[in-house]
Amino acid sequence: MEDGEMYNMMKVWLSIFASLTYCYIMGKMIPRGFTRLLCVLPIVCLFLVLPLELTSIHFGGMTAFFVAWLANFKLLLFAFGKGPLCLDPKISFGRFVSVACFPIKILQIPPQKPNLNGHSHENQAQKSLLNGQDRQKLISRKGPHKSFLNYATKGLLLAMLVATYDYSDYIHPKIMWLLYCLHIYFFLETFLAMLASVVRTLSGLELEPQFNDPYLSTSLQDFWGRRWNLMVTSILRPIAYDPILYTCKNFIGRRWAQGIAILGTFLVSALMHELIFYYLGRGKPTWEITWFFLLHGVCLPVEIVLKRAVNGRWQFPRPMQTILTIGFVIATGFWLFFPPFLACKAGVRAIEEYAAVREYLKEAGHAYFPWIFQQI
Template sequence: MEDEFRTFIKVWFSAIISISYCYYISTRIKAGVFRLLTVLPVCVLFLVLPLFFSSVHFSELTAFFLSWLANFKLILFCFDQGPLVPLPSNLPRFVCFTCFPIKPQQNPNPQNQIPKWFFAIKVAIFGALLHMYEYKQYMSPSVLLVLYSLHIYLELEFALMLVKVLVFITLGCDLEPQSNEPYLATSLQDFWGHRWNLMVPAILRPAVYTPVRRLAKRIMNSDQALFLGVLATFLVSGAVHELIFFYMTREMPTGEVTWFFVLHGVCTATEVAVKRTSLVQRWWRVSPIVSRLLTVGFVVVTSGWLFFPPLIRSCMIERLANEAFLFIDFVKHKLFTLR
């Protein structure tokens, strides 16, 4: 564990140096292809850095934060688009807003804030969930599927919350929430666009959806262009998830994860098109409880069909749980030593 932490420090120190270079050099070059050329070596480095880890958590989070989000942010920045525009006021802000899935909060709304005790409940659920793996052999496939879904959701929630707290301490500014209780989603559009991992759609919209839809509108009607834009966005998301799964498992992609996102892209685009018809808007009203059950149920079932199998075959879910226990024991040992 200590060797892995040393690697973690070296990798992220390299990332901070690289982003500092972008701040001091690339920002002084006019937006366009020449700025992109100065940023490309950093993007290549960020694709390599997750390979230095043997820990699933460190390789997964580094791939998510740097290989995916930071690279997309920097490429968008080269053309004066994305979350890094306007340019953050100082280097620490530029580093944080590049490295992490965060952005400053523009119009805070206290009514939308989740009570702090609710987060404590999630921690308790996660602790119980980890211990449930000891009885995995007695569980049905349906129960295991729910267990895996909760595990992925809670781990991502805790990682993003930890980042948010650390950045808040460092920068002292309010940050937008990174997710919005995705289990309350009433549609696929609501789930992917407004509740789950909000930095991802904030980047994919200007990077993929908007340019694809704009180009498609030149040769097809608006509805067809919208469908193509949504499908292209999910296709890119699937390809990047395949890359992240490769960093985690070190096995060649099977395409299942890409098909998961293609399926959701088709369903989401179809859902959006259906909602836009006047007949549906006038007559079709579904209870929020029913729509939430259908939406979350569809996500969980299709995840069990296409998303989780590569992780299950490579025992990644169990490794995530084991690493969580190792981290807890490591922290306990350090705290005992300090006493």
């Protein structure tokens, strides 16, 4: 990694923190609505420009995802008093910045339930959470708890994948595409889990998991709605799905409006992915990624209609559902998603960055721990 890239990285993130400081102060002074939106829009535009300062796959790609996509959507919702930045009206500055610029979702404590005498009381899960004990009982209700061993295993698999890239000349291109597919999943889940652990340690927040074992999905609805990159799902619902559904249901009915809302949500996701790929490759979009998401945006409502028609009277065995779902995602990914990924040489550049980091760590090891390396 070049020194210039590290300098740009620090400059970009200092700009991000300064911009979010402005947004936090402005949110305390200006009520939600159109005026706050006007104050937020310059920051939204700045966040669209900042990733252009970075050229690396990892730094540039993650910054674009965190800021140009997620942070911008959160700030647009914030302008109207909605979204994760407005769940707590007394949100602290540190929590505001963390939630705004990182892909995290705070685990919400269930509301207090009245007892038979009409008085409120905390259930045992709430007490445990407030006392800092037995928190996993509450987490398990929101999603599966990912153990350290789980993430360590996936981190090891990611390292093994990176090691196989040294022999890419001897591996069939289609097999390499499958390795890239696994790489994307292992990298995202491991990296986002590490980031969440840092935020959890520094802030004391309990966070919801970002992935819910997507390789166990039994349908496209299950994959996109309940298992894959749940932070994106949770932010697309208020920014795209709910407004489209609310607008359309008065004209065409809720059932048809639901399909339009799903397709519109996938279109928004498609355009944001096109933007991310532009940051990665700086090339003219080919729109294959858009077609990938539109295809899934059409297939998912069709799947929902078929489920309603069958109404549980007949279905494939669960293992077959998983095979068909993951097979469809991978097949359409090979067809439409990965060609632009390879066109911008994202895989090759990522391998080069891994090699540079490995060489840097090796040199640092020789410099600071020579007595260890002399024995190797």
